Amino acid sequence: MSDAAQPTAAEVRAAAEAVKAALDRHLAAVERRSGEDDPAVYEAFNELAAAAEEYDELLYDRYDEVTPFEIPGTEDTLPPYTGPEEPNALSVLIRRDYTVVEPQRLLAQAQRVAAAEDETAGGAANGTTHGALGILFGEYEPDEIASRHKEFGLDEGDSTLWVTVTDEPPEPGEWLDSPFDQIDPQRVVCRFDVSAVFDDEPDDSEDDEDDDLEPLRSQDDLDLEEGDLRAER
Incomplete structure (x- = not known):
């Protein structure tokens, strides 16, 4: 962001005050909640999330700093029941x-199903992926497809x-x-x-470091190497 487009210190301060106010409203809604899915709590949560996100963005744009907390995104949160x-x-x-x-595996499975049920159904697949999918999903329940998907x-x-x-x-x-x-x-x-x-996410750093290390050698290997050195002398 260019200097001209940066938020002012006053805007950042106002955003911080908005977070404080949203925290107070959220706490008050929680204290007055009428049930597990109180819509007032849900609304206060969304307001707090929006205020915190706004403050975090302005703080970063102005001072290149971030907040030490993270509020889950509200787009994936279901509304109250x-x-x-x-x-x-x-x-x-x-x-x-x-x-x-593996299209060939998919086609082979569909051809086996078609051959077992009806010789004329084999033409439905006819070497096409969409035809094979139609046969397999018509034969097997979705749960069985899910448990055996690698076979298909x-x-x-x-x-x-x-x-x-x-x-x-x-x-x-x-x-x-x-x-x-x-x-x-x-x-x-x-x-x-x-x-x-x-x-x-897997931590590959340790694996990469291990790949760079030489295999460990036993004491017998070390003794043999020491004997070879003495023989050469």
Whole structure:
């Protein structure tokens, strides 16, 4: 950032005061909370997160310093649950991503399935990846695909599972044309996410240092080398 665009010291000070005020409002909301999912606490949390982020950015731009705390991003936080206390209907939404890493293995598995069921179905794959996917996902349940994905030449990506509640069970076929378009985040009971971004980054520095070291030698090896030196003399 250029000097002309840098925030003023007064702006940084005002942002710091905004964080202090947001902290007070958050504490007051927590003290007055009416339940586990009190919307006032949720709102105060978001305000505190926004104020802290603003202060952190201005502090860095002005003084090249950062705050010693980090508030989780609010974009991944579910809003308070507003559904029925005793739901009698629910929906489970699952998304799993895969990468086709071994197309030939995928095709071979699909051809075996097709040959076992119907000789004419073998033409559905016809050497195409999308045809093979249609056969395999038509034959196996999603959970079995997930547990055996390597057998099918697939590599796992991110996955998520959302459990949502509804007031009444939908009519048969009601949402099949657009199954994911009418999801109310405030009706989500729980969610489970799996992603490589959650994995701890391996510490390769120690491994790299170990690679540079010579293998350890036993005392017998050292004795033999010492004997060879005496023989040469």
